[in-house]
Amino acid sequence: MKEYNTADIRNVVMVSHGGAGKTSLAESLLFAGKATSRFGKVDDGSSLLDYGEDEAERKITLNLAVAHIEYKNTKINLIDTPGYADFYGDTKAGIRAADAALVLVRADAGIEVGTDKVWEFTGEVGIPRLIVMNRMDKEHADFDKVLAQLQDHYGTSVAPMHIPVGAGDGFSGVVDLLTMKYYKYERGKPGAGLMQDIPGDLSDRAKSMREKLIESIAESSDELLEAYLEGKDIQQDALVGALQAGFKMGKIVPVFCSAAVHGIGAQQILDAIAAFFPSPLDAGEFKCTKPGSTEEITRKISVDDPFAALVFKTISEPHLGDMSIFKVYSGAFKEGTEVQNSVKGSSEKVTQLYSLMGKERREVNKVVAGDIGATVKLRDTSTNDTLCQKGNQVIIDPIKFPRPVVREALFPKNKGEEDKVSSGMARLLQEDPTFTMVVDPEIKQTIVSGLGELHLAVILERLKKRSGVEVLLEKPRIPYRETIKGKAEKQGKYKKQTGGRGQYGDVWLRIEPMPRGEGFEFADEIVGGAVPSKFVPAVEKGVKETMEKGAYAGYNVVDVKAIIYDGSFHPVDSSDMAFKVAASMAFKKAFLEAKPILLEPIMNITVTVPEENLGDVMGDVSSRRGKIQGVEGKGNLQVVRASVPLAELYKYSTQLRSMTQGRGMYENEFSHYEEVPHEIAQKIAEEHQTQAAEK
Secondary structure, three states: OOOHHHHEEEEEEEEEEOOOOOHHHHHHHHHHHHOOOOOOOOOOOOOOOOHHHHHHOOOOOOOOOOOEEEEOOOOEEEOOOOOOOOHHHHHHHHHHHHHHEEEEOOOOOOOOOHHHHHHHHHHOOOEEEEEEEEEOOOOOOOOHHHHHHHHHOOOOOEEEOOOEOOOOHOOOOOOOOOEEEEEEEEEEEOOEEEEOOOHHHHHHHHHHHHHHHHHHEEEEEEHHHHHOOOOOOHHHHHHHHHHHHHHHOOOOEEEEEEEEHHHHHHHHHHHHHHHHHHOOHHEEEEEOOOOOOEEEEEEEOOOOOOEEEEEEEEEEOOOOOOEEEEEEEEOOOEEEOEEOOOOOOOOEEOOOOOEEEEOOOEOOOOEEEOOEEEEOOOOOOOOOOOOEEEOOOEEEEEOOOOOOEEEEEEEEEEOOOOOHHHHHHHHHHHHHOOOEEEEEOOOOOEEEOOOOOOHHHHHHHHHHHOOOOOOOEEEOOOOOOEOOOOOEEEEEEEEEEEOOEEEEEEEEEEEEEOOOOOEEEEOOOOOOOOOOOOHHHHHHHHHHHHHHOOOOOOOOEOOOOEEEEEOOOOOEEEEHHHHHHHHHHHHHHHHHOOOEEEEEEEEEEEEEHHHHHHHHHHHHHHHHHOOOEEEEOOEEEEEEEEEEEHHHHHHHHHHHHOOOOOEEEEEEEEEEEEEHHHHHHHHHHHHHHHHHHHH
């Protein structure tokens, strides 16, 4: 492969709501750009980019994939990303590695919840966007309706550069408003459209829309706007130059049309990427920090600066080990060099470098600033790590991945396979930063968390195929906590005689509530030596151990002060163990008389849904003991903010998608602990007492 300068590289991420046709368009672009001789199809499993076994089975994109096209003296790196919320980790990783985005919108559905989400993601990193109105060949495709929706939702910067010729079965090509030519395609023969004159019935419309396009482009250039307002003719070169500048600054969001599965519109999209998409140099610089420092610094994106690259995706290959996909921000990554992992503080020997074409890897000698590449068998490197030149170490700002929203308790299907599960999961955790696994000592379960039920299902399928172990999931326990609202005093007396030395401990405890979040406090108010000071630590230990096991419903006790104020001892039979047991007895009795309550974790949730589903969603949130904090409109979408008990959110993402026909999504984060309603708390306590009695 030819070596390309940074100025000739285009990194383009493809994003959308699920099902808009990103992978099909990517395959169409690869075919049109002659990067492949076969037009891959998602439906028949021949896709170059959806190459994973699980992707072929489900016929959806589950993983980020990279392929490149050499076109008109540029190297175009296409980054295909998942459209389903369960796999947004890879979507955010792909966006971070890109310098511009193709945002696909369905011509037969318009803006969907996921469209808004990827728009937000691309806005966070500040890359320009081109909208592709795909599926123009579908029955209910409506260019004018969706265009009006886009302009209403995303602003007047949205400017059509294409108008479709026909729609549904009659969609045959596009009119390019810059060249004022009709590009006619033949169904079943993907490739470049045949350039023709604009059909007579579209001529007036094309002239009118070109005039609006020129106005939009002129508004991004003071010089061009002045000429336009003065009625001067604007030369084509000046128009293209202003379009290029306006697009890079985000002042213009062009709209193209396509039917990806037929290859219609692919050639025009490729031409646009080569002609006016930014190169990595247009970003100018990147943000980073020095290892061990939080002070932000900037470095130039330049091949002449010291080497630095960010690993934005890790893939575990059965026979090759881990493959690290990276973007070089400065300098050049050369084969056979030793580099520093500045996050882990370790060195890595790089023996092979690759340029990616889906699952195929093409060996290269170096990867220059701005380009994307891959390497294998790095010992200590994972996603979000920075690789850099020794002696010039920096840490590139990490990708901010979405937080998990679903949690399940996990255990091996077969006893004795805990170690196999643990090692298999370790590799999966390294691949996917949005998947977490923790052993929670509070509820005594192994908890796995992900972005959705499908996300976890895919993870467990991979575990079974790669490691040969099966696991089962069950509803996780809720980490309730116990506390009190009142005060109480009780005696705990432990006396045991077994023929030899006995056991004797006698403790009087007073307990009282502490402010929320204060934890635990122990005080010694013994006077006159009623309990020798050497036994007081055992009393405190007995109280703490009881608090860990719970005194009311089997959950951790918090925000309680315990005071030992009296007791008695035996000069021979008293021991640390006896006083520990006596303290536990006293604490349990006092706790049950001090108005015990349960506390539950409350989550803040943000639910984004189409407007027509708002009433159902709000009613459902209320039925889950949720408190609506506010509702905010975003175009034809509604954002509901609420606080809901964690206990009521099990399987919520599945229910939400069912209510909204797959168009709703939500995020959550822990907020605080709050008192459980008395009736529910009583039921939980009774269930615990029944289970304890059975044991």
